[in-house]
Amino acid sequence: MISKKLSKIAQDDKQYLFQNYGDRLPVCFAKGDGSYLFDQDGRRYVDFFSGISVCNFGYLHKPLQRALHEQIDRILHSSNWYYNAEQIEAARLISELAFPGKTLFVNSGTEANEAAIKLARRYGKSRDKRCSYIISFENSFHGRTYGSMSATGQEKIRKGFEPLVPGFIILPFNDLSAFKKTIRKNRKICAVITELIQGEGGIQLADSEFITELSNLCREREILLIVDEVQTGIGRTGQTFAYQHYTITPDILTLAKGLAGGIPIGALHAPSEIAAFLERGSHGSTFGGNHLACAAAVSVLKELKKQKTVDHIRRISEFLFSELTKLKDETDSIREVRGLGLHIGIELNKPSSALVVRALENGLIINCTAETVLRIMPPLNIPLKVVREGLQILRKTLIENR
């Protein structure tokens, strides 16, 4: 039953907002606390979604709140005409947690990839004017602006927006021979952009062998490897960055979502000699890396540096995978449980969107991706007790909808 309050909200949404997001789920969150969310009528939900892996330390996280309050009392924004101490500190922490290099701050994931694409083309053109092709993969998702959308390997995202940005070659994911064949035939490739776990593509993992070989070939041919960790970065997979599960180091790492725990931000990070290709005047953003966003990022990155954060993610991940595997054996609707850390997909044998609605009614926030995959991405600091509570609701929902 939809309350009067929610019904008025839904009506106003239709009247005043673009309807580009399709039907919203019937809830309007008014508050969060730890790993719980509370709706317009005060009802409590277990959060297994973190606002698409953004609120990675849940809600009202004390260190983040403190950092934000202190920053609000000092300065929100000045602009990139001036030095910015919070930006420098956030970049220093990224260098420490990823690899030594330089960071450029923007405002979202798609902007981070957009800047990475621009950087890659400047790099390519420094060798040969025509060296501008970029390889991406089927089922990938890199964002909704033109460059990132043109790189995205999903027809449904690109459809109706043609002409797209030229120069993208979309290959099957995890297919080494297709990759080898393409780079043999086309010498004008400046970069490859890939996720290591395709999040919007249904939690599909890159094969270790594929990524290692791809990275070696890129190095040999002086092709930049852009790793899009907008969704998988910031501890989500049990390592600070997902590439750390593999034996590779990206040439360009893109980040966003969880980086500032809920304040809009994006970033790309690259070794100094690569960063240098975006020279003075070649790129910029008014808001990119403002004081508030970077103060939040500093707080999040400091939290990630703590061994106890990583230990907790791994412990909760192990527990979740083991319980979900039991659930798979118990119900006949689960085909596969896959993922890394707290980036988990449950592949069902039927479309999963109805289950998301049923779970919501039962008090659990989960999401569906790639039609049949339930996606679970709880806050990284979710207590075991709340995980048990969420799993109980998930079990009940799956059994009710057998």
Ligand code: PLP
């Ligand atoms: N790249 C990946 C891997 C993503 O998952 C997303 C968003 O879901 C993006 C890029 C785009 O990020 P944003 O929505 O912040 O532009």
